[in-house]
Amino acid sequence: MFFETINIALRGLSANKLRTFLSMLGIIIGVGAVITIVSIGTGSQQQIISQISNLGSNLININRGFTRGWGGRVSSDANVSFTLEMRDYIQESSPAIKNIIANAQGQGLFIQGENNIRANLVGTEGVYQDINIYQPQEGRFINSRDIEDRANVIVLGAELAQELFEDDNSIGRTVRFNQSNSTFIFTIIGIMEDRERGMMGDFNNQAYIPITTYLDRIANSNEVDGFIAQTYSSNQATEAVNQINYFFEMYAGDSSSVRITSQDQILDTMNDINRSLSLMLGGIAAISLVVGGIGIMNIMLVSVTERTREIGIRKALGAKKKDILVQFLIESLALSGIGGILGVGVGYGGAYLISKIGDWPFIISPPAVIIAFSFSLVIGMFFGIYPAVKAAKLEPVEALSYE
Amino acid sequence: MLEVNELRKVYNSGLIEVEALKGVSFRIDDGEMVAIMGPSGSGKSTMMHLLGCLDHPTSGSYLLDGKDVSGFDDNGLAEIRNKKIGFVFQQFNLLAKTSILHNVEVPLIYAGVGRKKRRKIATDVLTKVGLGHRLDHHPNEISGGQKQRVAVARALVNNPSLILADEPTGNLDSKTGDEIMELFHQLNDQGHTIVLVTHSDEIADHADRTIRLLDGELVKG
Ligand SMILES: Nc1ncnc2c1ncn2[C@@H]1O[C@H](COP(=O)(O)OP(=O)(O)OP(=O)(O)O)[C@@H](O)[C@H]1O
């Protein structure tokens, strides 16, 4: 009996295929959108996480901030000066800090024979490679001897090396660096491995020299741009940030002009943005599901009116209220269910396409699929009840005499 | 056997009240073939709807096989319509979007008969009314006479004791009408009680007796 009713309902739907499809459209789009959006959310989050963890783990950035302009005062540069030695004091300020390096950099023109390329020159120290989990593929990285000696040595990023020296025999050769009409000559001691572009910049397209050399020769100053600290574990990051804050409070009497951000904080912020964005888009998708449900109710009401006579005939032949109710409920459930299945297909397609465009991993979360699909059934049920009850309540004689 | 006592039906559509039946009493025995006649608007269809349990009387009683129908709820009435009564309409009232076979199967579906058995019974009945070769056709692919044969087959399929026909030949030419009447005769010979509404004296002559209505009242004699 039940299967018969399903059969009758499906016959009803297939009798009017175009209209059936159109009335399912809202559900198809709604379910598809929910699945796509959840997939975009998880995919882009994965991308952010992998980009941030590419920086190396447990990192804290210490940079010069800006004092806030308030009460009509113009904001001004911070007055705390970052010296090379300060890195040791910062290290002492927090036991959670495992490594710390000073960092200074500037743009310039790298010249080798006919080739010249604008790129970043970074003054740094040996632990840079530990912090960033970044190894040379050839030669070696800067060591403490180079720092002490203020040696004129340079390590090239993979792409920069490739573009300057088309052959790969560059170790031991020299490269010229030109900045503000001065030219510096460095001896190449290493080429770094190929490294994906991260949030901290394009590792492949920069070069590295000892921080001391950079300050003495290039910057002509004893101030660095900032520091990068690494804690022993990521759950110590907040503690370390607080201690470093305290250090600047004590040392400079002002920590507001120093920006101290842990990787965790960046990650949190990114995740927050991501989550609220997903929530908002998910809400819109859910609304379109509800609108789809109203579309189904509309079409079911039209269908009940159109088929009043059929209902009368069925009742005259012995259909009970329950039979008519179930017939129309199954019809709207079938509408939303088939719409839901098509929507899952659309969601997979949409998520795949956008993951290719956004260049993040294609991840479909099974709970999202299940929830979106069940929600479409619930909606079909909910919005199908009213038309079905209306059909079941029709009086046989009135239904039969309906023109 | 069916019996109506002081049956009244008042239609109440907004301001206007129409008393379609004004207290009608009669009885029809099992195996009878009875014609109901009367001018247009005299209450024939109203009477048929009440006899067919498609509508509730305003007052009065209707006993079907000794049981007062007013004692049944909607589900009980649906069951009576399904098992005890077969209805044939002037406008055929077939389901347009399905095959003839499925049309005849519908009462069996609501009676809870399984698919295989259903198919067999419906095929047999359709063969009996001479449409065994048209099972898969849709109603719009057959003639009016054939449609009414399908409707008769559908009315018969649950083997009801009472067959009600409201102007079954009203939409047919006289030759096809006679063929349908022949069919009713056969059914009557097989023991079905038959009540039919007609405007035609010729058709009424087929019946054992005639009940005449005028303005919602029984015409005596
Ligand atoms: N649903 C209804 N609402 C209001 N009045 C109705 C309704 N159905 C029938 N009537 C009225 O009841 C009276 C009897 O109608 P009924 O249909 O029983 O006549 P009938 O004898 O079958 O006529 P015909 O020969 O034209 O079919 C008529 O006056 C009709 O207008």
Ligand SMILES: [Mg+2]
């Ligand atoms: Mg009538």
